[in-house]
Amino acid sequence: MDNSAAVQPRFIRFDDVRPFLLTDGVSGRPLFGALGMLNLIEFEPGATVPPHSHPHEQLGIVLRGMQALVVDGEAHELLPMAGYVLPGGVEHSAYCGPEGALVLDVFAPVREDYLERWRADE
């Protein structure tokens, strides 16, 4: 996959980035590097992400609202300025509070599946 756009310095406004649908009620605005990526995700009120896993390491920070990450049957309810690290391969699900949530997810390496889906919308 051509990821050469990542090799130049880039400066963007996330508002200008075309969002793509992650799952019902959850959309993401990605910024792809070569080694890692950001994904600014917005949960509509009450939206949920079903259990899943991926080989990529995931880090992140909650920016607005509440995002709960459920790992090993335990729900971690995260408020703004809470951060997390999920090693690759760890199954997790997510839900948000009644007011929705804004969260910055970070993946290393790049989620090529996201890059493909995001480009497919062009």
Place this chain on the structure above:
Amino acid sequence: MDNSAAVQPRFIRFDDVRPFLLTDGVSGRPLFGALGMLNLIEFEPGATVPPHSHPHEQLGIVLRGMQALVVDGEAHELLPMAGYVLPGGVEHSAYCGPEGALVLDVFAPVREDYLERWRADE
């Protein structure tokens, strides 16, 4: 370096993370993964970061205030919800506005120099 703390899921509040000094007037609260890391950095009003480079890819998002990144003699003044990608090896400097700034920096791979400095403060 022992980075094994990164291999378990972790949930933190950045307020609880011990900050370390990056340069005069600029401190960071790091969250280390195995493949990447977050660094929540706070600029005091008027603080600057002198020109430097590192082999690590750097991505980030401005959360409060204004952070300017200067690359190739051009200043990119970034407001909240602006993002950036700097490939490894690109020289850059930074300054903030009169009200300071809160910025989330993301590095891949992990900045082992930061891990070492942060642990040295324990």
